[in-house]
Amino acid sequence: MFTLVGDPVTAVGQDIGGQNRTNLYRVDGRFIELTTDLESREEAETLVASFDAAVPQWTGFWDLADDRVAGWKVTAFVMRDKQAFASQGLIPIRVPDFPYGYALNDSVWIMAQPSQYYTRHLMLHEGAHSLAFHCFGGAGPTWFMEGTAELLSTHSGQGQQTKSIGIPNDKADVPYWGRFTKMSQVRAESTIPSIGKVMQYPPTLSGDVESYTFSWAAASMFAAYPEYRDVFREAANRGRETSLTFNRQFRQRLAKDWPIVQARWRLLTHDFDFGFDWDQQQVAISIQDPLWDGKPIKFTVEADRGWQSPGVRVPSGVKVRVRASGQVTLAQEPKPWISEPEGVTIQYVVGRPLGQLIACVLPNQTPRQDELPTIDVQTIGNQSVVDVAAHSWLLFKVNDAVGDLGDNGGSFEVTIEP
Ligand SMILES: [Zn+2]
Incomplete structure:
Protein backbone atom coordinates (compact mmCIF):
# COMPACT_ATOMS: atom_id res chain seq x y z
CA MET A 1 0.00 0.00 0.00
CA LYS A 256 -39.70 25.76 4.95
CA ASP A 257 -38.17 23.13 7.21
CA TRP A 258 -36.37 25.46 9.60
CA PRO A 259 -38.81 25.08 12.54
CA ILE A 260 -38.29 21.33 12.18
CA VAL A 261 -34.51 21.75 12.05
CA GLN A 262 -34.68 23.74 15.29
CA ALA A 263 -36.96 21.20 16.97
CA ARG A 264 -34.83 18.24 15.91
CA TRP A 265 -31.73 20.07 17.10
CA ARG A 266 -33.26 20.38 20.57
CA LEU A 267 -33.93 16.66 20.69
CA LEU A 268 -30.49 15.78 19.34
CA THR A 269 -28.60 17.91 21.84
CA HIS A 270 -30.70 16.40 24.62
CA ASP A 271 -29.97 12.82 23.59
CA PHE A 272 -26.69 12.67 21.61
CA ASP A 273 -24.37 10.13 23.24
CA PHE A 274 -22.31 6.98 22.69
CA GLY A 275 -24.09 4.45 20.50
CA PHE A 276 -26.53 6.99 19.04
CA ASP A 277 -27.77 5.55 15.76
CA TRP A 278 -29.50 7.77 13.21
CA ASP A 279 -31.46 4.82 11.81
CA GLN A 280 -33.20 4.62 15.20
CA GLN A 281 -33.24 8.30 16.09
CA GLN A 282 -34.68 10.23 13.15
CA VAL A 283 -37.76 12.03 14.43
CA ALA A 284 -40.77 11.99 12.09
CA ILE A 285 -42.28 15.44 12.63
CA SER A 286 -43.44 17.95 10.04
CA ILE A 287 -44.81 21.47 9.91
CA GLN A 288 -47.65 19.89 7.95
CA ASP A 289 -48.69 17.69 10.88
CA PRO A 290 -52.36 18.62 11.44
CA LEU A 291 -53.49 20.26 14.64
CA TRP A 292 -55.10 17.61 16.81
CA ASP A 293 -58.90 17.80 16.71
CA GLY A 294 -59.28 16.08 20.07
CA LYS A 295 -60.50 12.74 18.72
CA PRO A 296 -58.77 9.84 20.50
CA ILE A 297 -55.70 8.55 18.65
CA LYS A 298 -54.33 5.03 19.15
CA PHE A 299 -50.76 4.37 18.11
CA THR A 300 -47.76 2.21 19.00
CA VAL A 301 -44.47 3.26 20.55
CA GLU A 302 -41.65 0.94 19.50
CA ALA A 303 -39.03 0.02 22.09
CA ASP A 304 -36.14 0.14 19.61
CA ARG A 305 -36.62 3.73 18.40
CA GLY A 306 -36.07 7.24 19.69
CA TRP A 307 -38.83 9.87 19.99
CA GLN A 308 -42.06 8.96 18.16
CA SER A 309 -45.01 11.15 17.27
CA PRO A 310 -48.70 10.23 16.92
CA GLY A 311 -48.61 12.46 13.82
CA VAL A 312 -50.41 15.54 15.12
CA ARG A 313 -49.52 18.84 16.73
CA VAL A 314 -51.31 19.60 20.00
CA PRO A 315 -52.92 23.07 20.34
CA SER A 316 -52.01 25.28 23.29
CA GLY A 317 -54.00 24.99 26.50
CA VAL A 318 -54.97 21.36 25.99
CA LYS A 319 -54.71 18.72 28.67
CA VAL A 320 -53.90 15.38 27.07
CA ARG A 321 -54.81 12.13 28.80
CA VAL A 322 -52.37 9.38 27.84
CA ARG A 323 -53.01 5.69 28.52
CA ALA A 324 -50.54 2.94 27.73
CA SER A 325 -50.44 -0.83 27.84
CA GLY A 326 -48.40 -3.72 26.54
CA GLN A 327 -44.95 -5.18 27.10
CA VAL A 328 -41.53 -4.49 25.66
CA THR A 329 -38.26 -6.38 25.86
CA LEU A 330 -35.19 -4.35 26.83
CA ALA A 331 -32.33 -6.82 26.62
CA GLN A 332 -31.86 -10.45 25.69
CA GLU A 333 -28.96 -11.41 27.93
CA PRO A 334 -28.73 -13.18 30.29
CA LYS A 335 -32.49 -13.54 29.89
CA PRO A 336 -35.09 -11.25 28.29
CA TRP A 337 -35.93 -8.19 30.40
CA ILE A 338 -39.64 -7.52 30.13
CA SER A 339 -41.14 -4.15 30.98
CA GLU A 340 -44.60 -2.65 31.13
CA PRO A 341 -45.20 1.12 30.71
CA GLU A 342 -44.28 1.84 34.36
CA GLY A 343 -40.75 0.57 33.72
CA VAL A 344 -38.54 -1.66 35.83
CA THR A 345 -37.37 0.00 39.00
CA ILE A 346 -34.29 -2.16 39.47
CA GLN A 347 -32.47 -0.10 36.84
CA TYR A 348 -32.61 3.63 36.09
CA VAL A 349 -31.66 5.49 32.91
CA VAL A 350 -31.40 9.30 32.97
CA GLY A 351 -33.17 9.35 36.36
CA ARG A 352 -36.20 7.26 35.34
CA PRO A 353 -36.91 3.53 35.43
CA LEU A 354 -35.63 1.59 32.44
CA GLY A 355 -38.48 0.69 30.08
CA GLN A 356 -40.83 3.40 31.33
CA LEU A 357 -43.02 5.18 28.78
CA ILE A 358 -41.95 8.82 28.74
CA ALA A 359 -43.17 11.86 26.82
CA CYS A 360 -41.61 15.06 25.56
CA VAL A 361 -43.62 18.23 25.01
CA LEU A 362 -41.72 19.89 22.18
CA PRO A 363 -43.03 23.35 21.22
CA ASN A 364 -43.58 23.96 17.49
CA GLN A 365 -41.73 27.25 17.88
CA THR A 366 -38.24 27.23 19.29
CA PRO A 367 -37.54 30.38 21.34
CA ARG A 368 -35.20 32.81 19.60
CA GLN A 369 -32.35 32.80 22.06
CA ASP A 370 -28.74 31.70 22.08
CA GLU A 371 -29.16 29.10 24.80
CA LEU A 372 -32.05 26.69 24.65
CA PRO A 373 -34.40 26.11 27.56
CA THR A 374 -34.28 22.61 29.03
CA ILE A 375 -36.45 20.15 27.18
CA ASP A 376 -39.68 19.07 28.93
CA VAL A 377 -39.62 15.29 29.48
CA GLN A 378 -42.36 13.71 31.58
CA THR A 379 -43.17 10.33 33.07
CA ILE A 380 -46.22 8.66 31.53
CA GLY A 381 -46.23 5.07 32.78
CA ASN A 382 -49.66 3.39 32.54
CA GLN A 383 -51.44 6.70 32.43
CA SER A 384 -50.90 10.36 32.92
CA VAL A 385 -52.20 13.79 31.99
CA VAL A 386 -49.91 16.12 30.06
CA ASP A 387 -50.46 19.88 30.08
CA VAL A 388 -49.59 21.46 26.76
CA ALA A 389 -49.00 25.19 27.22
CA ALA A 390 -47.98 26.17 23.68
CA HIS A 391 -48.62 24.51 20.29
CA SER A 392 -46.41 21.44 20.52
CA TRP A 393 -45.52 18.04 19.28
CA LEU A 394 -46.14 15.39 21.90
CA LEU A 395 -43.46 12.74 21.48
CA PHE A 396 -43.08 9.39 23.18
CA LYS A 397 -40.42 6.77 23.72
CA VAL A 398 -39.48 3.85 25.90
CA ASN A 399 -36.85 5.00 28.39
CA ASP A 400 -33.45 3.43 27.66
CA ALA A 401 -29.90 4.59 26.96
CA VAL A 402 -29.59 5.67 23.31
CA GLY A 403 -26.77 3.16 22.80
CA ASP A 404 -28.83 0.23 24.08
CA LEU A 405 -31.80 0.19 21.69
CA GLY A 406 -30.39 -2.47 19.36
CA ASP A 407 -31.53 -5.40 21.53
CA ASN A 408 -34.97 -3.96 22.34
CA GLY A 409 -38.19 -5.40 20.98
CA GLY A 410 -41.95 -5.00 21.18
CA SER A 411 -44.02 -1.86 21.60
CA PHE A 412 -46.57 -0.15 23.85
CA GLU A 413 -50.10 0.60 22.72
CA VAL A 414 -50.75 4.22 23.51
CA THR A 415 -53.97 6.25 23.36
CA ILE A 416 -54.24 10.02 23.64
CA GLU A 417 -57.54 11.75 24.37
CA PRO A 418 -58.55 15.14 25.79
ZN1 LIG B 1 -10.43 22.30 12.22
Missing part, protein backbone atom coordinates in the same frame (compact mmCIF):
# COMPACT_ATOMS: atom_id res chain seq x y z
CA PHE A 2 2.79 2.44 0.76
CA THR A 3 6.51 2.69 0.69
CA LEU A 4 8.68 3.56 3.58
CA VAL A 5 11.26 6.26 3.27
CA GLY A 6 13.53 4.98 5.94
CA ASP A 7 16.03 7.80 5.98
CA PRO A 8 15.77 10.42 8.62
CA VAL A 9 14.70 13.76 7.19
CA THR A 10 17.75 15.32 8.74
CA ALA A 11 21.19 13.85 8.52
CA VAL A 12 21.41 13.47 12.26
CA GLY A 13 18.54 12.86 14.66
CA GLN A 14 17.50 15.30 17.34
CA ASP A 15 18.30 14.82 20.95
CA ILE A 16 15.01 14.84 22.78
CA GLY A 17 15.07 14.74 26.54
CA GLY A 18 18.79 14.02 26.60
CA GLN A 19 18.99 10.25 26.41
CA ASN A 20 16.39 9.43 23.74
CA ARG A 21 17.75 10.11 20.31
CA THR A 22 14.71 10.56 18.12
CA ASN A 23 14.84 10.99 14.39
CA LEU A 24 12.32 12.59 12.18
CA TYR A 25 11.37 10.09 9.54
CA ARG A 26 8.99 9.87 6.67
CA VAL A 27 6.23 7.41 5.75
CA ASP A 28 4.80 7.75 2.28
CA GLY A 29 1.27 6.79 1.27
CA ARG A 30 -1.07 7.45 -1.62
CA PHE A 31 -2.79 10.61 -0.34
CA ILE A 32 -0.35 11.54 2.39
CA GLU A 33 3.32 11.93 3.04
CA LEU A 34 3.89 11.87 6.77
CA THR A 35 6.94 13.26 8.51
CA THR A 36 7.01 12.48 12.18
CA ASP A 37 9.01 11.89 15.33
CA LEU A 38 6.55 9.35 16.74
CA GLU A 39 8.32 6.77 18.81
CA SER A 40 6.45 3.93 17.16
CA ARG A 41 7.05 3.55 13.44
CA GLU A 42 4.13 1.12 13.45
CA GLU A 43 1.86 3.92 14.67
CA ALA A 44 3.16 6.20 11.89
CA GLU A 45 2.49 3.51 9.27
CA THR A 46 -0.99 3.00 10.69
CA LEU A 47 -1.66 6.73 10.46
CA VAL A 48 -0.77 6.72 6.79
CA ALA A 49 -2.86 3.61 6.07
CA SER A 50 -5.78 5.14 8.00
CA PHE A 51 -5.61 8.34 5.99
CA ASP A 52 -5.47 6.46 2.69
CA ALA A 53 -8.46 4.36 3.76
CA ALA A 54 -10.46 7.44 4.76
CA VAL A 55 -10.02 9.54 1.62
CA PRO A 56 -12.17 7.38 -0.70
CA GLN A 57 -14.89 7.44 1.99
CA TRP A 58 -14.69 11.24 2.05
CA THR A 59 -14.91 11.60 -1.73
CA GLY A 60 -17.88 9.23 -1.56
CA PHE A 61 -19.49 11.40 1.11
CA TRP A 62 -18.98 14.59 -0.92
CA ASP A 63 -19.97 12.78 -4.11
CA LEU A 64 -16.71 13.77 -5.81
CA ALA A 65 -15.42 12.02 -8.92
CA ASP A 66 -12.11 10.19 -8.32
CA ASP A 67 -10.18 12.55 -10.58
CA ARG A 68 -10.91 15.44 -8.20
CA VAL A 69 -8.35 13.96 -5.80
CA ALA A 70 -6.10 12.35 -8.40
CA GLY A 71 -3.22 14.77 -7.88
CA TRP A 72 -3.94 15.61 -4.27
CA LYS A 73 -1.46 14.62 -1.61
CA VAL A 74 -1.17 16.03 1.86
CA THR A 75 2.17 16.82 3.42
CA ALA A 76 1.58 15.94 7.06
CA PHE A 77 3.63 16.50 10.19
CA VAL A 78 2.71 14.60 13.35
CA MET A 79 4.87 16.01 16.10
CA ARG A 80 5.87 15.10 19.59
CA ASP A 81 8.57 17.78 19.75
CA LYS A 82 7.23 20.76 17.82
CA GLN A 83 10.51 22.62 18.26
CA ALA A 84 12.40 19.93 16.36
CA PHE A 85 10.19 20.54 13.32
CA ALA A 86 10.29 24.32 13.66
CA SER A 87 14.05 24.40 13.89
CA GLN A 88 14.28 22.52 10.60
CA GLY A 89 12.00 25.00 8.86
CA LEU A 90 9.11 22.53 8.60
CA ILE A 91 6.57 24.96 10.15
CA PRO A 92 6.31 28.15 8.08
CA ILE A 93 6.21 31.42 9.96
CA ARG A 94 2.65 32.12 8.76
CA VAL A 95 1.31 29.09 10.62
CA PRO A 96 -0.11 30.47 13.89
CA ASP A 97 0.50 28.78 17.21
CA PHE A 98 -1.98 25.91 17.60
CA PRO A 99 -2.79 23.57 20.48
CA TYR A 100 -3.90 20.52 18.44
CA GLY A 101 -3.54 20.87 14.68
CA TYR A 102 -3.50 23.21 11.74
CA ALA A 103 -4.12 22.93 8.01
CA LEU A 104 -2.69 25.26 5.36
CA ASN A 105 -3.55 24.30 1.79
CA ASP A 106 -2.03 20.83 1.27
CA SER A 107 0.01 20.84 4.47
CA VAL A 108 -1.17 19.79 7.92
CA TRP A 109 0.51 19.90 11.33
CA ILE A 110 -0.72 17.80 14.24
CA MET A 111 0.49 17.54 17.82
CA ALA A 112 0.80 13.90 18.90
CA GLN A 113 -1.82 13.15 21.56
CA PRO A 114 -1.85 10.87 24.61
CA SER A 115 -3.96 8.34 22.68
CA GLN A 116 -3.40 6.92 19.20
CA TYR A 117 -7.10 7.37 18.48
CA TYR A 118 -6.99 11.08 19.13
CA THR A 119 -3.78 11.64 17.14
CA ARG A 120 -5.42 9.82 14.23
CA HIS A 121 -8.63 11.79 14.69
CA LEU A 122 -6.77 15.11 14.54
CA MET A 123 -4.77 14.03 11.50
CA LEU A 124 -8.00 13.08 9.69
CA HIS A 125 -9.61 16.34 10.86
CA GLU A 126 -6.85 18.51 9.39
CA GLY A 127 -6.78 16.31 6.29
CA ALA A 128 -10.52 16.89 5.79
CA HIS A 129 -9.84 20.66 5.86
CA SER A 130 -7.11 20.19 3.29
CA LEU A 131 -9.46 18.21 1.05
CA ALA A 132 -12.04 21.03 1.28
CA PHE A 133 -9.40 23.65 0.39
CA HIS A 134 -8.33 21.52 -2.58
CA CYS A 135 -11.76 20.55 -3.94
CA PHE A 136 -13.96 23.51 -2.91
CA GLY A 137 -11.48 26.37 -2.63
CA GLY A 138 -12.44 26.83 1.04
CA ALA A 139 -14.19 25.07 3.90
CA GLY A 140 -17.05 27.47 4.68
CA PRO A 141 -17.90 29.20 7.96
CA THR A 142 -16.62 27.82 11.25
CA TRP A 143 -19.58 25.58 12.05
CA PHE A 144 -19.49 24.00 8.59
CA MET A 145 -15.70 23.81 8.36
CA GLU A 146 -15.23 22.27 11.80
CA GLY A 147 -18.47 20.29 11.73
CA THR A 148 -17.64 18.54 8.46
CA ALA A 149 -14.02 17.94 9.51
CA GLU A 150 -15.26 16.37 12.75
CA LEU A 151 -17.85 14.35 10.84
CA LEU A 152 -15.19 12.95 8.48
CA SER A 153 -12.57 12.39 11.19
CA THR A 154 -14.71 10.64 13.81
CA HIS A 155 -13.96 7.04 13.00
CA SER A 156 -13.76 3.47 14.15
CA GLY A 157 -11.03 0.96 13.38
CA GLN A 158 -7.58 1.87 12.15
CA GLY A 159 -5.25 1.28 9.22
CA GLN A 160 -7.02 -0.25 6.25
CA GLN A 161 -10.00 -1.01 8.50
CA THR A 162 -10.61 2.68 9.25
CA LYS A 163 -14.29 3.49 8.98
CA SER A 164 -14.86 7.21 8.74
CA ILE A 165 -18.09 9.13 9.54
CA GLY A 166 -19.44 7.28 12.53
CA ILE A 167 -20.72 7.92 16.01
CA PRO A 168 -18.58 6.15 18.60
CA ASN A 169 -20.26 3.29 20.44
CA ASP A 170 -18.08 3.25 23.48
CA LYS A 171 -15.98 5.74 25.39
CA ALA A 172 -13.15 3.19 25.60
CA ASP A 173 -12.82 3.23 21.79
CA VAL A 174 -12.03 6.96 21.62
CA PRO A 175 -9.70 7.93 24.49
CA TYR A 176 -9.11 11.71 24.88
CA TRP A 177 -11.73 12.53 22.23
CA GLY A 178 -14.05 13.99 24.87
CA ARG A 179 -16.86 15.33 22.67
CA PHE A 180 -19.72 13.58 24.48
CA THR A 181 -18.19 14.38 27.87
CA LYS A 182 -18.23 18.05 26.90
CA MET A 183 -21.80 17.78 25.64
CA SER A 184 -23.06 16.28 28.89
CA GLN A 185 -21.31 19.05 30.84
CA VAL A 186 -23.01 21.71 28.73
CA ARG A 187 -26.32 19.88 29.18
CA ALA A 188 -25.84 19.79 32.94
CA GLU A 189 -25.17 23.55 32.91
CA SER A 190 -28.31 24.11 30.79
CA THR A 191 -26.33 26.12 28.24
CA ILE A 192 -27.10 24.12 25.08
CA PRO A 193 -26.60 26.48 22.12
CA SER A 194 -29.39 26.98 19.58
CA ILE A 195 -28.60 25.88 16.03
CA GLY A 196 -28.54 29.58 15.13
CA LYS A 197 -25.81 30.26 17.66
CA VAL A 198 -23.75 27.30 16.41
CA MET A 199 -23.96 28.61 12.85
CA GLN A 200 -22.53 31.91 14.03
CA TYR A 201 -19.46 30.60 15.81
CA PRO A 202 -16.58 33.05 15.30
CA PRO A 203 -13.82 32.27 12.77
CA THR A 204 -11.07 31.18 15.14
CA LEU A 205 -11.84 28.49 17.66
CA SER A 206 -8.32 27.41 18.50
CA GLY A 207 -9.07 24.15 20.25
CA ASP A 208 -12.40 25.07 21.81
CA VAL A 209 -13.86 21.59 22.37
CA GLU A 210 -17.41 22.84 22.99
CA SER A 211 -17.67 24.56 19.61
CA TYR A 212 -16.17 21.55 17.83
CA THR A 213 -18.66 19.29 19.57
CA PHE A 214 -21.76 21.25 18.60
CA SER A 215 -20.50 21.91 15.07
CA TRP A 216 -20.05 18.17 14.70
CA ALA A 217 -23.53 17.48 16.09
CA ALA A 218 -25.01 19.92 13.55
CA ALA A 219 -23.08 18.31 10.68
CA SER A 220 -24.18 14.88 11.86
CA MET A 221 -27.84 15.95 11.86
CA PHE A 222 -27.76 17.65 8.45
CA ALA A 223 -25.96 14.65 6.94
CA ALA A 224 -28.36 12.16 8.53
CA TYR A 225 -31.79 13.39 7.42
CA PRO A 226 -32.42 12.65 3.72
CA GLU A 227 -34.31 15.95 3.35
CA TYR A 228 -31.24 17.98 4.46
CA ARG A 229 -28.42 15.84 3.12
CA ASP A 230 -28.21 17.22 -0.42
CA VAL A 231 -28.43 20.84 0.72
CA PHE A 232 -25.70 20.16 3.24
CA ARG A 233 -23.38 18.44 0.77
CA GLU A 234 -23.93 20.97 -1.97
CA ALA A 235 -23.12 23.80 0.44
CA ALA A 236 -19.51 22.59 0.43
CA ASN A 237 -19.16 23.95 -3.10
CA ARG A 238 -19.62 27.44 -1.66
CA GLY A 239 -16.70 26.97 0.75
CA ARG A 240 -15.16 30.21 -0.46
CA GLU A 241 -18.10 32.43 0.54
CA THR A 242 -18.28 34.64 3.61
CA SER A 243 -20.11 33.11 6.51
CA LEU A 244 -22.99 35.58 6.14
CA THR A 245 -23.71 34.67 2.50
CA PHE A 246 -23.04 30.99 3.10
CA ASN A 247 -25.41 30.77 6.07
CA ARG A 248 -28.11 32.85 4.39
CA GLN A 249 -28.17 30.56 1.35
CA PHE A 250 -28.07 27.46 3.50
CA ARG A 251 -31.03 28.62 5.58
CA GLN A 252 -32.95 29.79 2.52
CA ARG A 253 -32.74 26.34 0.98
CA LEU A 254 -34.16 24.82 4.17
CA ALA A 255 -36.45 27.75 5.00
